[in-house]
Amino acid sequence: MSPVRRSLFAFLLVVALAAFAAAQQQPSNPPAQTQQPEAPPPGQQQPAPAPTGEPAADSGTQAAPQKMAKPTGHNEVVIKGGTLLTVTHGRIANGQLYIKDGKIVAVGQTVQAPASAKVIDATGKWVTPGLIDAHSHIALDGDVNEATSPITPQMIMLDAFQYTDKGIYRALAGGTTTSLLLHGSANMIGGQAVVIKHKYGMDRDDLLFPGAPQSIKFASGENPKRVYGGRNQTPATRMGNFAVMRQAFQEAREYMREWDDYNAKTQKGDKDAKQPKRDLKLDALADILRGKLLVQIHCYRADEFLTEMAIAHEFGYKIRAFHHGLEVYKVADKVAADGVALATFSDWYGYKMEANDAIPWNAVISMRKGVRVAIKSDSDDLTRRLNQEAAKTMHYGGATEDEAMKMITLNPAWIIGVDDKVGSLDAGKDADVVIWDKYPLSSYATPEKVFIDGDLFFDKSLPGYGMPYYTEGK
Amino acid sequence: MLLSPAFAQKTQKPAGKPAPAKPALPPAPLTALKGGKVVTVSHGTIENGVVVMQDGKITAVGGPSTAIPRGARVIDATGMWVYPGLFDSETRLGLSEIQAVDMTNDSSEPSDEIMPHMHVYDAFHAETEHIPISRINGITNAIVAPGDDDTLPGQDSLIQLWGPSGEEMLIGKDIALAMNFSANQRRRRGSFENWKYPSTRMGLATQLRQTFLDALDYKRKWDDYNKPAEKKDGDKDKKDDKKTPPKRDLKLEALLPYLAGERPVVLDVQESTDLYTALALAREFKLRVILKGLTHAQINLDQIAATKLPVILGPIYEQPRDDERYDAVYKLPAELHRRGVKFAFASYDLYAVVQPRNLPYEAGYAVAWGLPWDEAMKAITLNAAEIWGVAGQLGSLDAGKTANVVVSNGDPLDVKTDVKHVFIAGREVPLESRQTRLRDEYMKR
Numbered sequence: 001m002s003p004v005r006r007s008l009f010a011f012l013l014v015v016a017l018a019a020f021a022a023a024q025q026q027p028s029n030p031p032a033q034t035q036q037p038e039a040p041p042p043g044q045q046q047p048a049p050a051p052t053g054e055p056a057a058d059s060g061t062q063a064a065p066q067k068m069a070k071p072t073g074h075n076e077v078v079i080k081g082g083t084l085l086t087v088t089h090g091r092i093a094n095g096q097l098y099i100k101d102g103k104i105v106a107v108g109q110t111v112q113a114p115a116s117a118k119v120i121d122a123t124g125k126w127v128t129p130g131l132i133d134a135h136s137h138i139a140l141d142g143d144v145n146e147a148t149s150p151i152t153p154q155m156i157m158l159d160a161f162q163y164t165d166k167g168i169y170r171a172l173a174g175g176t177t178t179s180l181l182l183h184g185s186a187n188m189i190g191g192q193a194v195v196i197k198h199k200y201g202m203d204r205d206d207l208l209f210p211g212a213p214q215s216i217k218f219a220s221g222e223n224p225k226r227v228y229g230g231r232n233q234t235p236a237t238r239m240g241n242f243a244v245m246r247q248a249f250q251e252a253r254e255y256m257r258e259w260d261d262y263n264a265k266t267q268k269g270d271k272d273a274k275q276p277k278r279d280l281k282l283d284a285l286a287d288i289l290r291g292k293l294l295v296q297i298h299c300y301r302a303d304e305f306l307t308e309m310a311i312a313h314e315f316g317y318k319i320r321a322f323h324h325g326l327e328v329y330k331v332a333d334k335v336a337a338d339g340v341a342l343a344t345f346s347d348w349y350g351y352k353m354e355a356n357d358a359i360p361w362n363a364v365i366s367m368r369k370g371v372r373v374a375i376k377s378d379s380d381d382l383t384r385r386l387n388q389e390a391a392k393t394m395h396y397g398g399a400t401e402d403e404a405m406k407m408i409t410l411n412p413a414w415i416i417g418v419d420d421k422v423g424s425l426d427a428g429k430d431a432d433v434v435i436w437d438k439y440p441l442s443s444y445a446t447p448e449k450v451f452i453d454g455d456l457f458f459d460k461s462l463p464g465y466g467m468p469y470y471t472e473g474k
Numbered sequence: 475m476l477l478s479p480a481f482a483q484k485t486q487k488p489a490g491k492p493a494p495a496k497p498a499l500p501p502a503p504l505t506a507l508k509g510g511k512v513v514t515v516s517h518g519t520i521e522n523g524v525v526v527m528q529d530g531k532i533t534a535v536g537g538p539s540t541a542i543p544r545g546a547r548v549i550d551a552t553g554m555w556v557y558p559g560l561f562d563s564e565t566r567l568g569l570s571e572i573q574a575v576d577m578t579n580d581s582s583e584p585s586d587e588i589m590p591h592m593h594v595y596d597a598f599h600a601e602t603e604h605i606p607i608s609r610i611n612g613i614t615n616a617i618v619a620p621g622d623d624d625t626l627p628g629q630d631s632l633i634q635l636w637g638p639s640g641e642e643m644l645i646g647k648d649i650a651l652a653m654n655f656s657a658n659q660r661r662r663r664g665s666f667e668n669w670k671y672p673s674t675r676m677g678l679a680t681q682l683r684q685t686f687l688d689a690l691d692y693k694r695k696w697d698d699y700n701k702p703a704e705k706k707d708g709d710k711d712k713k714d715d716k717k718t719p720p721k722r723d724l725k726l727e728a729l730l731p732y733l734a735g736e737r738p739v740v741l742d743v744q745e746s747t748d749l750y751t752a753l754a755l756a757r758e759f760k761l762r763v764i765l766k767g768l769t770h771a772q773i774n775l776d777q778i779a780a781t782k783l784p785v786i787l788g789p790i791y792e793q794p795r796d797d798e799r800y801d802a803v804y805k806l807p808a809e810l811h812r813r814g815v816k817f818a819f820a821s822y823d824l825y826a827v828v829q830p831r832n833l834p835y836e837a838g839y840a841v842a843w844g845l846p847w848d849e850a851m852k853a854i855t856l857n858a859a860e861i862w863g864v865a866g867q868l869g870s871l872d873a874g875k876t877a878n879v880v881v882s883n884g885d886p887l888d889v890k891t892d893v894k895h896v897f898i899a900g901r902e903v904p905l906e907s908r909q910t911r912l913r914d915e916y917m918k919r
Contacts, residue, residue: 166796173800222574330916347829349909350604352574359909365917381791384800388835391889443838443888465799 071202071455073102078113082122082435087129087405087424097127099431102453107425122435126445128405129424130177130432130452131386134343134412135296135323135376138167138383139181139196147186147227150235151248153216153284155191157181163196163204167380172198172458173466174384175440175447177432178209180416182323185219185298186227188235188245192216192284192293195416197432197452201467213417215320216288218245219298220308222354242307249315252285259286294320294417296343300354302330309338321415323376326358329365336370341415343376346392363407364397374412391441404441499638502530502900506542507881510551515558515856516870525556527877530900535871551881554894557851558871559614559878560886561858562830563786564740564766564820567605567618567633568598568640582621583628587661587672588685590728592628594618595647600640606907608830609635612880612893615645615858615868616830619822622654622742625672625682629728630740632862634878636898649862651732653682654742655752656767679751686759689729695720735762738863740786742766746774753781764861766820770795772802772809779813784861787853788823789836790843801843807853808844818858838887850887876900 077099084095086107097104098111106112137144143160146152161181171179177198183190195212220241229236235244258276265273287293297308299322312319321341322328326349328335328342335342342363349358367373375390377383390408393399399407413423422430431454438445450458460466505527512523514535524540526533534540542548571578580597583589598618608616614635620628632646655678661670672678699717731737739761743749749771756763766786768778778785787807794802810817819837821830828836837850845853859869867876877900884891896903 166800167793170793170800329913330919347832349607349829350572353572356572357912359912361909361913361917365913380793385791385839388839388889394890395892438842442890443835444842446842 071199071453071457073453073455074100075102075454075456076100076114076117077120077431077451077454078111078117079120079122079127079433079435082125082127084425085126085128085401085405085440086426087402087409088426090402094123095127097425097433099433099451099454102431102455104425104427104429104431104433106427120435120449125448126436126438126440127425128175128434128436128440129409129429130422130434130450131175131408132374132412132416132423133171133176133179133377133383133386133408134321134374134415135378136171136179136181136380136383137184137378138171138179138380139163139165141165144184145186145227146191147184150188150224150228150233150241150244151281151285152187152191153189153288154280155183157183157191157194158208161194161196161204163207166200167383168196168198168207169200169458169465169467170380171383172200172450172452173447173460174386175434175436175450176383176386177434177450177452177457178413178416178418178422179383180215180296180412182215182296183217185217185223187219188224188241189248189285189288190217190219193296195418198450199452199455199457201457209416209418211418211421213294214287214292215294215296215416216284217296217298217323218308220245220304221298221300222352223298238304238307242311245311246314248285249289249311252282252289253315255279255282256286256289288317289315291317294415296321296323296415298323300324300326301357302327305331305335305340309334309340312338320417321374324355324378325366326355326362328371329359329362330357332366332369332371335366341372341374341411342366343374343412343415345378345382346375346389347396360392360396363393364399364403367399367403367407368397372411372414373407374415375407376412387436387440387445388443391443394441401441502527502877504528504543504546505877505897505900505902506546506548507551507556507879507895508542508548509538510554510556510881512871513555513557513851513886514871515852516872523556525871525879527879527897527900530877532871532873532875532877532879534873549881549895553883555882555884555886555891556871557612557880557882557886558855558869558875559880559896559898560612560833560854561818561862561869562608562613562616562821562833562854563818563858563861564619564630564788564822565608565616565830566621566822567608567616567635567830568600568602569594569618569620571599571602571604582623584623587625587678587681588725589620589624589628590626590651590732591724592620593648594620594628594631595644598631598633598640598644600637600643603908604830605635607909609896609898609903610893610905610907610910611831611834612882612886612896613830613833614878614880614896614898617649617820617862619652619740622652622656625654625678626685626729627652627654632864634876634898636901636903646862646864648731648737650737650764651729651739652742653739653752655748655755656742656744675748675751679755682755683758685726686729686733686755689726689733690759692720692723692726693730693733732761733759735760738762738764740764740766743771744769746771749774749778769803769806770798772798772806775809775813775815778810779815783815784857785810785815785817786820786861787817788820789828789832790840791828791836792823804839804843807840807850811845811849816857816861817853818861819853834887834891835889838885838889841887847887 079097084092096111098106098113139162140160141162146155181194193215195209196207199207235241262273319340321343323343325342325344347360363373386408390404393404410423413419422432433451434447435449436445437448448460507525512520522538525535566581569581617630619630629648630650631644632649633643634645637643662673672681732739741752741763743752744767763783765783769792790803792803821828821833837854841847841850856869859865879897881895882891882893
């Protein structure tokens, strides 16, 4: 993924600026995204006072909104004595983890850390990376579907992002530290997603995952059929679904050709070259065809996976993951061969016709056949206990502990395109860490402390709402 | 002769008594489970215990020296857990196959709010795929309730998740009356001019009150009619000559056993506001109440405890309200237990995709939030049987009870645990479903 595509916020800024600039400047390439500046590194966005470290008062529901000191991102913490589930290199009993400046510095049986570091005793407890939800619709206040046209790739989820939504905090309290916020499934191509860290209580831009690539959500099957067929519009069938998509990509190809011609002419110094009209929808489709967006597809049935992959081949883009994908177990070898990941439910089934062949062994069968599998929520409820959902893969199919953990950490991180930054307890990764009271892959565990970028964002032992940086009010 | 309501009631099976099984199959085999960790629920846990089943009943439960009758099939349960079949206190099993496909749904009659004459057993589809799927995780009994679109949507049935036919699976017909007071019954959909009575909580309560009054009035009419005429002038009986029987009304008639306190009303209330109104209504008409829901009534838990009423809890996965802590709903079972309230878990919930097979994990999650393990186990076995009035047959491993027994390779409330054997009425049920068949078919490919 190109390093210039750094953050959604920066992207939007550029889109806004481009609106002013478009009249005067001749963009050399239609999609604005290629020109965005890099976002500042985490922890340096805004100088902030150090957190007091004092627990927030138990102010119940009466308290007025009150912002606490912001985290600095420069904490030094050593977590000692717990059992670490590293995800990438197994269990470390009575292990140690050293966090500094928002990053994991060292993980092991013992670590070298200066005496100044704050020590957290995790004896008898369990330490995992922050959980990652590859499919969430929280914090969007119902603005999930622009269900007025089946192709709306120009919709930018950030425009609807409700960073004060308590869903973010509830998921955080369940150990989820990163989520991909996706559009709904009304449209064949719904729009562009947001990747957040669950830093509840901070300003909007502090929640955006720095450097996360841009994902776009597709959908197919019963949902678009119902939405548009119900209005006597296309698509009312699966044939219609894919016809609409092909038509859109065809137009995008022509649009790209116009711009390529124009750019070639201006490069040759042709002053009379006529600049094509910018079209946000076609810009976004062009970005898909140029491979600049991670394509996340809501689909259920085996035949749909095959059609989606065929269309991707036809137009030359790659699919990052099938979401839901309840029948991937039927064609897992083909999905694996295309390098498409699966973000699925552990055991949902039967709620609609295309979920009727869902089996709870889907995740493990697909994994054994080479598909990279994540267990995701698609639910403001499940996102609060992804650990239990992952544990079901140990029950249904006999996933190992590492495999089950990977499905809610490293694999969703890959689907979102941030696996180089989060998803395991490894030196150099972001210090997104959960301390659990019990073995996390069970019915019995709840998070006691949740760190994001080295700062403590949730602490069960605190009175009130368990949030060090924010009291009631949002 | 026309059946009078009084007569009709007499012909109904008493609440909770299982129907006599048809002699369609040979008797359930003699089986003994040996060496397992036996969680009796009623009288503690027996390490290296023995459970004997014969003719569909549990005949012995005890330690390693418990006698195993000659000829018994002996299953070595060493290293396993043995516990009573799990009891789900509300599901839609057999009423709905595929949520989004209307033609497969039989859970609600949305034309009227008052439908007490709807009987789950009339629609119960014993061949539903959801039953074998649920059985595989050890669910052996469930209350099937109608949907919650109406205030009085109908009467619940108690089912057993295996039987020679649907008839034998329905072991308690009309076991309770569902009554939804969760304010979503208000006919306030769409724009103002489309509202329909009752559109407010006031309307809801008034409509119910009027319905109960109508039923009592109906009963009075029949009682008058059935009263033997005063014998004067040496007449033998003047009744048949002079009186016209009142018109029968199945709707009002259905309410009579509940207004007589013979069977419980399951009062679904989510919030404090509704709780007070609904309980006042129940008191006014002397209804025997089982509370259900209470998900957002945390501030009234002491008052709930004071009523001494039993409670059915949905899964505790529902979101808290915005003014509630993140753990407000999670802690509900522990908080009720602390106050001495008897409760049982139901897998059914308005707001989440939940399934009976997840019932043990829902109980397990309550343990994560402070409920003692033994209490969580009880809330999906014996408490349920007691609340529904069938503790004589179900809910624990005790001699004389129906042989609904589960054997698993670990803690039943933990997600990782695999169920190895399920016995329903003494017969081992194959752990197969449409889902296992799909699994096996595609694993080979």
